[in-house]
Amino acid sequence: MDRLLRDGAFEGETHIVTGAAQGIGHAVARTLAHHGAVVAMVDLDPGRLAEAADGIAAEGAPKPIVAATNVTDEAAVQSTVASVLEASGCINGVVNVAGITKDARITKKSYDDFKAVMAVHLHGTFLFTREVAAQHWHPLFKANGNQPLDDGVNRFIVNFSSVSARNGNIGQIDYTAAKGAIESATKTTAREFSGYRVRVNAIAPGPVNTPMLAAVGEDGIKAMGRATLVGRIAEPEDMAATVAAIADPRLFGYTTGQIFAANGGMYLD
Numbered sequence: 001m002d003r004l005l006r007d008g009a010f011e012g013e014t015h016i017v018t019g020a021a022q023g024i025g026h027a028v029a030r031t032l033a034h035h036g037a038v039v040a041m042v043d044l045d046p047g048r049l050a051e052a053a054d055g056i057a058a059e060g061a062p063k064p065i066v067a068a069t070n071v072t073d074e075a076a077v078q079s080t081v082a083s084v085l086e087a088s089g090c091i092n093g094v095v096n097v098a099g100i101t102k103d104a105r106i107t108k109k110s111y112d113d114f115k116a117v118m119a120v121h122l123h124g125t126f127l128f129t130r131e132v133a134a135q136h137w138h139p140l141f142k143a144n145g146n147q148p149l150d151d152g153v154n155r156f157i158v159n160f161s162s163v164s165a166r167n168g169n170i171g172q173i174d175y176t177a178a179k180g181a182i183e184s185a186t187k188t189t190a191r192e193f194s195g196y197r198v199r200v201n202a203i204a205p206g207p208v209n210t211p212m213l214a215a216v217g218e219d220g221i222k223a224m225g226r227a228t229l230v231g232r233i234a235e236p237e238d239m240a241a242t243v244a245a246i247a248d249p250r251l252f253g254y255t256t257g258q259i260f261a262a263n264g265g266m267y268l269d
């Protein structure tokens with residue numbers, strides 16, 4: 001892999017990545033695996049997941065675990081976390097990437113579409129966050145006499161927001177509201193999980209070259225690239241490298257509760 005930050009940074013660790021069958025989630029899973037992690041790849045379709053995981057293993061990275069799980073299905077998320085824990089004994093990190101869009105202006109937006117978008121982004125992020133903590137990190141904390149887990153083990157959550165959480169985007173009342181909520185939830189989670197010594201951060205990308213952006217078309221993508229200060233839209237690997245950096249305690253071990261604006265300078269807070 002050409003974008004290795006620190007060889008073996010996550011050896012012996014297990015990370016869960018949602019939305020991992022394509023786009024940013026796939027690049028994140030691949031990058032974390034190439035840094036030594038066993039990655040549990042979560043997405044909807046078992047066939048696409050198996051293909052993606054086989055590809056990562058064929059490159060010489062640890063073979064990922066796959067889970068065909070809808071992130072909005074509470075029982076499925078609970079059993080996915082339980083089986084990852086059973087297989088690996090430990091979950092070090094969660095990267096909540098899964099997402100959908102159903103763009104329409106407010107007057108044309110159906111309530112079902114609004115709820116579906118909120119559910120995948122916000123509820124999915126909540127469910128994986130709660131389950132890993134409830135099944136794993138909180139029991140460790142209790143077993144430690146309710147004392148902070150200063151055991152030197154790397155623990156992190158990286159959530160996915162978007163530049164549009166702060167800037168707004170026509171047609172995306174559901175998506176932008178979910179992303180704004182994810183930013184707030186990231187801060188609350190960082191506060192609640194400090195005793196578990198889990199660093200909780202979010203990335204707010206600008207446009208990234210994935211199937212989610214396909215509807216924009218080539219001219220639209222070029223125009224978006226011109227709107228950045230670096231002169232191009234991001235590739236999924238740009239986001240994956242940012243996740244790997246945040247996940248690495250040697251690089252961002254002192255950073256929690258933050259939103260990383262990975263938008264090429266398209267929007268300056």
Ligand SMILES: NC(=O)c1ccc[n+]([C@@H]2O[C@H](COP(=O)([O-])OP(=O)(O)OC[C@H]3O[C@@H](n4cnc5c(N)ncnc54)[C@H](O)[C@@H]3O)[C@@H](O)[C@H]2O)c1
Nearest residue numbers: 019022023024043070071097098099162207208210211212
């Ligand atoms: N692409 C961009 O320009 C961009 C910009 C800002 C933020 N983001 C965010 O980055 C994340 C990834 O986006 P992407 O561009 O890679 O999208 P994508 O559409 O290429 O991939 C999303 C993946 O999530 C999976 N998924 C959808 N619903 C799911 C569910 N209910 N359960 C499990 N998996 C589900 C899909 O099957 C797909 O594999 C999203 O949260 C998105 O909002 C993307």
